[in-house]
Amino acid sequence: MSTTHAYAVQSATSPFEPFRFDRREAGPNDVAIAIRYCGVCHSDLHTARSEWGGTRYPCVPGHEIVGEVTAVGDAVSRFKTGDLVGVGCMVDSCLTCDACRDGLEQYCEVGFTGTYNGPTQDTGDNTYGGYSDRIVVREEFVLRIRHGEERLAAVAPLLCAGITTWSPLRHWKVGPGKKVGIVGIGGLGHMGLKLADALGAHVVAFTTSRDKERDALALGADEVVVSRDAGAMEAHAGSFDFILNTVAAPHDLDAYLRLLKRDGTMTMVGVPAEPHPSPSIFNLVLKRRSLAGSLIGGIEETQEMLDFCAEHDIVSDIEMIAMRDIEEAYGRMLKSDVKYRFVIDIATIDEKG
Template sequence: MSQAKGYAAQSAETPLAPFAFERRELRPNDVRVDILYCGVCHSDLHTARSEWPGTVYPSVPGHEIVGRVAAVGPEVSGFEVGEIVGVGCMVDSCQHCHACDDGLEQYCENVFTMTYNSPDRVTGENTLGGYADHIVVRQEFVLKIRHGEEQLAAVAPLLCAGITTWSPLRHWKVGPGHKVGIVGIGGLGHMGVKLARALGATVVAFTTSPSKREEALRLGADEVVISRDADEMAAHTGSFDFILNTVAAPHDLDPFVTLLKRDGTLTLVGVPAEPHPSPAVFNLVFGRRSIAGSLIGGIAETQEMLDFCAEHGITADIEMIAMDEIEEAYRRMTASDVKYRFVIDMATLGTAA
């Protein structure tokens, strides 16, 4: 076992605080990663505050991890000590179902193992995430990072926000000649704009806030539509090949469905606490339009995304914080007061703990 330091929630009502715990001994195919940076995802907050059911305490969140390989098991062949790597939302899966065989571990028919708040497939113990000084992960779920050292903090959110938007863009074959909408300009949406633009699509950003118009253009949108403006929306009726909806609050989907071409798809990646209002069937059947969903991405997709981002100089827009600033970061994140992702400098953990 190795002694680890981290930050944990002990209950839904208590703030995250220093926490000492043990990581497992390396199994033959394990990689130990000393964590340099960990992004802060809204899922972390949902879990720590038990806003989603099933939180097991103590809970150490964090699944946007960039670090350095510190040790490898005897059967590890793809990683070497000193290499910069990433760990995302998954740390294991059954590896033998149809989904896993297809490289889509996020849809594992026997349930993938989450980086935190999930039972380890061998011991059954609760997984503890990246708000810590190191983590131990089987090699199949460790990713190579090819960005420069100066970009590593801004790479961390790619392990969740990046792959969550990349996977549907690739699945629905977004590229040159496509008109693509991105709904919501936040942690997910800002990555959707960057990636869709880099894939060669014409990108239209949708926001409810006129104040975000210039920001969306800066991120790479060709046009910005204020979704509360009926005239601006109507001007795009029936013109989109694909729309990616990143908003995690319940809202009417019908205005976006009507913007799709025949055979167009509206894909949801934001997960609201309450259901969206039921869409009108008329808008779907008269146009053979679809509403779909997408969950993060498989390991092969994630590596593809990281390599693409390194080649095109793409990272997340971030604000760096110290470990002991996490509660304030959660407060600001709830208020949508971040552009666009907080990242914890794990070098501050020693001071905080």
């Protein structure tokens, strides 16, 4: 066992404080990683504050992890010491159910093991995430990073924000000739804009704020619609093949369902703490539209996404923070005061405030 330095919360109302715990040494199938950077996801906040329920304390969040391999087990064949690698939202699954065999470990029928907030597949113990200086993960859940080392911090959010938007864009075959809407320009939405644009779609960004129009165009949008402008929304009625809704707050879904073509789909990836108002069934049945959901992505498609992003020089837009500033970052995240993802420099984990 090796002592790991981390930051944790002890309850839903307590602040983050330094925390130490023991990580296992690398077993035969494991990869040990020195964490360099960890992205800050809204899911971290929801879990730390138990807004979704079921949080196991102490809680060490963080599932947008990049770092360097420091050791590998005897049976590991794909990684070696010194490799740059990533770890996303999962660190294990049963690997034998239909979903896992199909490369969709996020839908594991037993339940995947989250990078934090466990439970583990064997003992049911809690897992601790990337707000820490090291992690040990079985080889099957480690991703290869092909971006240059100077881009490493900005790669970190691809491990959640990137794959969460990539998976539905690929599943619903977004590409040239498709008109695609991205609802929300935040941590998820800004990646959706970049990826949909790189895939060759005609991309329309939806925002409640006219102030974000210039940013949305710079991120890859061909058009920007202020969703509070009824006339602007009506001008796009019945014209979208696909809409990716990234907003993590309850809102009127009918306003966007009416924009879909016959057989169009709106997929939800933002998960609010409170339910959305129920949409009208007529907006679905009259044009055979679909309202769908998507959860992160499997390991194979996450690697595909990382390789695509390396080829197209796509990374997240980030603001680097020290570990001691995580409480301030959470407060700013609640106010949408970040463009567009905080990333923790793990080298600061032992620094005093």
